[in-house]
Amino acid sequence: MLARRHQPPQAITPWSARSTPPGLETHLDRLYRAAWALCGSREDAEDLVQETYARLLARPRLVRKEDDLGYLLRALRNTFLNQKRTESRRLRSGPLPDQLELVADPQAREPQAALEAGELYAAVAALPGDFRDVLVAVDITGLSYKEAARALRIREGTVMSRLYRARQQVVRRIEAGSA
DSSP: OOOOOOOOOTTEEEOOTTSOOTTGGGGHHHHHHHHHHHHSSHHHHHHHHHHHHHHHHHSOOEEEGGGHHHHHHHHHHHHHHHHHHHHHHSOOOSOOOSSOOOOOOTTOSOHHHHHHHHHHHHHHHTSOHHHHHHHIIIIISOOOHHHHHHHHTSOHHHHHHHHHHHHHHHHHHHHHHHO
């Protein structure tokens, strides 16, 4: 008989700190949308995605191919929570003015759509953490209920329940803002 050498399963991909993990760039848009929903601001979302990628590339790890988006979403969420904890410990400057002027984005095709998207992301960012995480995972990032449950480490039924309540809260916030 021929002796077989043990080979690692094909589903596990090692990431090295010197090279970009395979497929990492394919999830950039989804992570950006998730970050925008978490932060409520495009600029903060860009910073959050950049910080998340910097942390991911800093240390090698193993990721299963079927769970790479879930892993990236968890890493994004953890980075967001770490930033919020750090911000809460810092001294705050004076309050901002009550009314801020909106600056038009010259590259936006439809200014009204951009304004509505901003309102929507702000409403999602204002949700309690548990509801926001589920809504971001399913509606923004596009994970299935099963994938979201695995990524957030909760039951699938909990995902459906929290998603329903999160959507209701977002609709109420947007309707209250437009009234």
